[in-house]
Amino acid sequence: MKDENEMAREEHQLRALFADCTEELALVLREKNLRVPDAVTINYGSPNERELITLCHGIDVLFVEHTVVTRAVLDxxxxxxAIIFMGTGAGTYIDLADAARCGVQVLTTPGYGDRAVAEHAFALMFAAARRVAVMDRQIRAGEWLPTGGLQLAGEKIAIIGLGGIGATMAHMASSIGMKVAGWSRTPREEPWFVGNIDLALNGASVVSVHLSLTDETRGILDARRLRLPAKGYILVNTARAALVDEEALLRGLVDGTIGHAALDVFPDEPLASGNPYARQENATLTAHAAYMTSAAYEELWRRTLLAFERVKTESAQQ
Structure with a gap:
């Protein structure tokens, strides 16, 4: 027979739901044979609000990778x-004030994809500098138009945001001989740190954005700041679209202020038919995939389970 302590542990075992496991992450879980605790149920796909409410019935902890958790769901x-957001920038998907009102703790899993995202940003920078996607489209359309590009060694890159991803990007850019000027709201003990964002942007041939989205950073690259780098510069954004004034960005692509935009994030995803970015020849677009590598997914799952263990420990102590 089970003793009282064992029965009490079972009674208070927290049940978790992974609400929106993608095909890519599911593949990693299978191929890497990653541990899935008995207390965790995995739902594959992208549930709508009504489906999420049904799935969450009786659930203590929710894992969310890309699904918006509305006030209706919380209520x-x-x-x-607790909600464990599998990434950073939980406020984009969860109203943190609503969660606090409902007594729901929100945890994140920062750092799991620093290298993956930085490498994707690096790839976008090179693709834009050498017009790789442009020539690829031309060749597929039956045109043969060899096109010159920008040699990056010796060029200035402004890295906006020097957290884990931005710092990794800075090291990579420095390693190929670029002149790095990095800015973040928190001073950094790095040789490339510049305390003024305008000075960091001034005259840059490449601008790579790696900030978290907050009320303070929303629209931080406004129309004025988008005109500070060198004419015809490359703008790379693998962070959040709302960090950049979209109207000013589109104007800059048309008038040549911005030579090329290499974007992995957009105000509305997926892109609707006729989206203006899709009409811009000087834009290279990827489908919010910067973090999607097998190694990053494996680390993401490890950190998600660590966050779950933290919630369980705190619950047991209450």
Whole structure:
């Protein structure tokens, strides 16, 4: 027979739901044979609000990778104690004030994809500098138009945001001989740190954005700042679209202020038919995939389970 302590542990075992496992992450879980605790149920796909409410019935902890958790979900799922957002920038998907009102703790899993995202940003920078995607489209259309590009060694790159991803990007850019000027809201003990964002941007041939989206950073690259780098510069954004004034960005692509935009993030995803970026020849676009590598997914799952263990420990101590 089970003793009282064992029965109490079972009674208080937290149940978790992974609400929106993607095909890519599911493949990594299978191929790497990663551990899935008995207390965790995995839902494959992207549930809508009504489906999420049904799935969350009786669930204590919710893992979310890309699904918006609305106020209606929080109100309809009183058993929820915590949401583990599988990434950073949880506020984009979860109203943190609503979560706090409902007594739901929100945790994130920062750092899991620093190298993956930085490498993707690096790839976008090279693709833009040498017009790789442009020539690829031309060749597929039956045109043979060899086109020159920008040699990056010796050029200035402004890195906006020097957290884990931005710092990795800075090291990579420095390693190929670029002149790095990095800015972040928190001073850094790095040789490339510049305390004034305008000075960091001034005259740059490449601008790579790596900030978290907050009320303070929303629209930080406004129309004025988008005109500070060198004419015809490359803008890379693998962070959040709302960090950049979209109207000013599109104007800059048309008038030549911005020579090329290499974007992995957009205000609305997926892009609707007729989206203006898709009409711009001087834009290279990827489908919010910068973090998607097998190694990053494996680390993401490890950090998600660590966050779950933290929630369980805190719950047991209450």
């Amino acid at each position: 309809a799922c009183p058993s929820l104690r």
